[in-house]
Amino acid sequence: MERRLRISGVLLILGLIVEALTLCWNTAASFMSFMIFGGILLAGGVLSYLYFLVSE
């Protein structure tokens, strides 16, 4: 249970860091990084947290 929460937390932190970094630039590449890398990491973190909740 704790392991799942940790995985979710790490994914969320990585996703949030990516999102924060992309906001430091205004380029198409930073926009794509926000959507793809930030989005995938965030979605992974949130979904694994929700899975943790329902399977608890």
Add this chain to the structure above:
Amino acid sequence: MQAVSPQSLVFILIGTSIAVICLFLIRPSITVSREGKILAFVAFFILPVLATGIGASEHFERSKQTQFCLSCHIMEPWGKSLHVDDLSHIPAAHFQNHRVPADEACYTCHTDYAMYGTLRTKLEGLHHVYVNYLGKPMDPIHLYHPYSNRECLHCHLGARSFESNALHVAIMPDLKGDKVSCISSGCHDAIHNVDTLGQEKFWKPTD
């Protein structure tokens, strides 16, 4: 009181979210209590989703900027054409004389001033970015649809300088109906002539 900018708000949300998530990573046992579960839900779900939503909105808003459009290498000649030292070049004349906001020059002329035009323009912008990074860009680059007079008339219609021109008045119905194009009917046809940029002189703004 000064309002917090969306970017600062996202940074605050991200910072708070990371700090609380770190707390749970160090002491996962906090989630045993009811209060801990609520706090975990806020940190693992509400704050990240909120930060992503506001961050995405901020990115979309900033994508209107000229700097954003010209950040793709492929758009470099089009950006350069805004600095041509010849005011018969329509984009250059508009950009250099601030007839359009210089920091949103591309968006102002290439947005769609019809219903849901902003949404359509954003979707086309997403398509541009997708094609540039993951697809195959057009060669040569061209617009998806013929340029509509509606975009010109959005600003020029009703302007004294435009309506005092007898020719404009005479062909107004055709202009409004897109039967005669402002830019490709031989009247204002010096647009982004990227093929002849090598022969042009360029205007340098004074700092």
